[in-house]
Each structure stands twice: as C-alpha cells, then as structure tokens.
Amino acid sequence: MPHALITGANRGIGLEHVRQLLGRDWTITAAVRNPDAATELKALDPGDGRLRIEAYDATDLGAPTALKAKVEGPIDILFANAGIMGPKVQEYGSAASEGFLDTLRTNTLAPLALVEAFADQVAQSQLKVVALQSSRMGSIADNDSGGRYAYRASKAALNAVGKSLSVDLEDAGVIVLILHPGWVRTDMGGPNGNLTVNECVEGQLDLIARANPAMNGRFFHVSGEDLPW
Ligand SMILES: NC(=O)c1ccc[n+]([C@@H]2O[C@H](COP(=O)([O-])OP(=O)(O)OC[C@H]3O[C@@H](n4cnc5c(N)ncnc54)[C@H](OP(=O)(O)O)[C@@H]3O)[C@@H](O)[C@H]2O)c1
Numbered sequence: 001m002p003h004a005l006i007t008g009a010n011r012g013i014g015l016e017h018v019r020q021l022l023g024r025d026w027t028i029t030a031a032v033r034n035p036d037a038a039t040e041l042k043a044l045d046p047g048d049g050r051l052r053i054e055a056y057d058a059t060d061l062g063a064p065t066a067l068k069a070k071v072e073g074p075i076d077i078l079f080a081n082a083g084i085m086g087p088k089v090q091e092y093g094s095a096a097s098e099g100f101l102d103t104l105r106t107n108t109l110a111p112l113a114l115v116e117a118f119a120d121q122v123a124q125s126q127l128k129v130v131a132l133q134s135s136r137m138g139s140i141a142d143n144d145s146g147g148r149y150a151y152r153a154s155k156a157a158l159n160a161v162g163k164s165l166s167v168d169l170e171d172a173g174v175i176v177l178i179l180h181p182g183w184v185r186t187d188m189g190g191p192n193g194n195l196t197v198n199e200c201v202e203g204q205l206d207l208i209a210r211a212n213p214a215m216n217g218r219f220f221h222v223s224g225e226d227l228p229w
Contacts, residue, residue: 001025001026001027001050002026002027002076002077002125002126002127003026003027003028003029003073003074003075003076003077003125004017004021004026004027004028004029004075004076004077004078004079005028005029005031005071005075005077005078005079005118006018006028006029006030006031006077006079006081007031007032007056007058007079007080007081007082007110007114008031008032008058008081008082008083008133009028009030009031009032009038009041009053009081010030010032010033010034010037010038010040010041011040011186011187012184012186012187012188012189012197013081013133013181013184013186013197013200013201013204014030014079014081014082015040015041015044015197016197016198016200016201017079017081017201017204017205018030018041018044018051019044019201020198020201020202020205021077021205022044022046022050022051024205025050026050026076027049027050027051027052028050028051028052029052029054029071029075030051030052030053030054031054031055031056031067031082032053032054032055032056033055033056033057033058033082034055035053035054035055038053041053052071054067054070054071055067056082058082058105058106058110059102059105059106059110061105061109061110061113063110063113064110064113064114064116064117064118065117067117068117068118068121071118071121073121073124074121074122074124074125074126075118075121075122075124075125076122076125076126076127076128076129077127077129077131077208078114078115078118078119078121078122078129078130078131079131079133080110080111080114080115080130080131080132080133081131081133082106082110082133083106083107083133083135083188084102084103084106084107084188085103085148085151085188086099086100086102086103086107086148086150086151086154087099087100087102087103087150090147090148090149090150090151091147091148091149092146092147092149095149095150096149097150099150100149100150100153103150103151103153103154104150104153104154104157106154107151107154107155107157107158108154108155108157108158108161111132111158111161112161112165115130115165115169115176119165119169119172119174120172122169122172122174123169123172123173123174127208127211128172128173128174128175128211129174129175129177129208129211130162130165130169130174130175130176130177131177131179131204131208132158132161132162132176132177132178132179133179133181134155134158134159134162134178134179134180134219135151135155135180135181136180136221136227137151137152137155138152138154138155138156138157138158138159139156139159139219139227139228139229140156140229141228141229142227142228158178159178159219159229162176162178162217162219163176163178163217165217166216166217167217170213170216173213174216175211175212175213175215175216176216176217177207177208177211177215177216177218177220178217178218178219178220179204179207179219179220179222180219180220180221180222180227181195181200181203181204181222182194182195182199182200182203182221182222182223183195184196184197184200185197195222200222203222203223203224204222206224207220207222207224
C-alpha cells in the first residue's frame with residue numbers, strides 16, 4: 001500500500017491531499033502542528049489504521065528527526081506542504097523584519113530539514129517523489145508587481161533548495177517536484193482564488209502520478225506547465 005507523509009495536513013491544500021489519497025487507498029502520515037485541534041483531519045479517518053496523525057512544528061528544526069522515530073518504512077510521496085504567508089506588513093519600507101526570518105524558517109529551512117530526515121525512506125519506495133509546495137510568487141522572472149518580500153524570498157529560496165536536492169538525490173532515484181498549486185481558495189489564498197482545493201489537489205496528484213526522472217528538479221504549475229525561475 002503506498003504511503004504519503006504530508007505536512008500542514010489539517011487544513012487547506014494539505015487536508016485535501018489527505019482526503020483524496022485516503023480515497024485512493026493510500027496510507028497517510030499527516031504531520032500537523034496541533035493534533036488535538038485537527039478535527040477536520042480526524043473526521044477523515046477511515047478507522048482502518050491508514051491515517052496516522054503526528055505532531056510536527058515546522059519552526060522546530062529538530063521536528064523531522066523526532067517525527068522520523070515514529071514513521072517506519074518506505075514513503076512514496078514526501079510532501080512538504082506546510083507554509084505561511086509571513087508578516088502582515090512586508091512591503092517596501094518595512095520589509096526587513098524578524099518576521100522575514102521566521103518566514104524563511106517555516107517555508108524554506110523546514111522543507112529542507114524534512115527531506116534531509118526522510119530522503120532514505122523515499123528512496124526505498126516505489127514512486128520516490130519529494131513534492132515541495134512552492135509558489136509562483138517565488139518566481140523571480142514572474143515578479144512584475146513587487147512587494148511580499150518575505151514570502152517571495154522564502155519560496156524563491158525553496159526553489160533553490162529543491163533544485164539542489166534534485167541533483168543531490170538523483171543517484172538515489174528520488175524525483176523532486178517543485179510545485180505551484182495555483183491560486184487556491186484556502187485561508188491563505190482567500191475567497192477569490194481560481195481553484196477549489198479539490199481542483200488543485202486533483203491536478204497536483206495527476207502531476208505526481210506522472211513523475212519520472214525527466215521531471216526531477218523542475219518547477220511546475222498545477223496545470224503541468226513549467227514555470228520560469
Ligand atoms: N492557497 C494558495 O493560493 C497558494 C498558492 C501558492 C502556494 N501555496 C502554498 O501551499 C501551501 C499550503 O497552503 P494553503 O493555501 O493550504 O494554506 P493554509 O490554508 O493557510 O494552510 C497552511 C497549512 O500550513 C500549516 N502550517 C503553517 N505553519 C506551520 C508550522 N509552523 N508547523 C506545521 N504546520 C504549519 C498550517 O497549520 P496550522 O493550522 O497549525 O496553522 C496549515 O495546515 C503553503 O506552502 C502555501 O505557501 C498556496
């Protein structure tokens with residue numbers, strides 16, 4: 001039975017990944033900041049042991065190692081999905097802040113620490129996919145509106161991390177996909193997004209199902225198109 005480990009699995013895009021993968025008979029490790037409060041996630045539990053909910057705080061660089069002690073066996077999809085928009089104010093003039101550093105910790109360092117902890121288990125699986133939930137806002141080429149310094153920089157840096165991982169893990173057969181989910185109607189995306197979580201996750205899972213070595217280290221829109229760095 002295939003196994004996915006997904007961070008930020010209690011709401012938004014992560015929660016929908018859990019819902020759809022459970023529906024496809026996957027086993028899921030759902031890594032969430034506060035398991036006790038994860039009511040929507042718990043409501044998805046089919047009660048047959050396929051949903052395992054574990055504590056994980058992306059701001060704690062030791063969290064992946066602690067999590068690894070609880071997660072056995074191959075991991076077909078390691079999905080670093082948890083992320084934050086960052087400080088309320090991150091426009092020019094007030095962009096250099098401690099909140100900028102916090103954003104890098106959650107959006108950039110945490111996914112790297114997660115992959116460093118679990119890449120061996122991904123390499124033992126059938127699918128061997130590392131998925132990094134990035135954003136088009138991390139594209140430097142696509143930035144024609146400025147602002148959002150912390151968020152943009154954290155996702156641009158995540159893209160750089162993903163590219164290096166794709167090179168360093170190539171010999172292990174791991175395929176690193178750097179993903180833009182589209183503009184999705186979640187707490188982060190707000191009510192005006194183009195996609196429902198359902199549409200977004202169907203698209204992302206289609207893309208992941210097609211993963212092959214030629215896709216390693218590329219930056220994909222949910223539509224399957226390559227995005228410019
Ligand atoms: N929605 C969009 O349009 C869009 C577009 C581009 C990229 N993305 C990316 O997609 C990913 C998911 O976004 P979303 O729209 O689903 O956002 P969301 O609804 O705000 O959900 C964010 C998820 O990340 C988790 N998270 C945040 N900080 C965490 C931490 N320190 N430790 C553990 N979990 C943490 C949250 O958990 P808590 O409930 O504990 O806070 C929540 O589960 C993010 O990486 C985001 O940057 C989204």
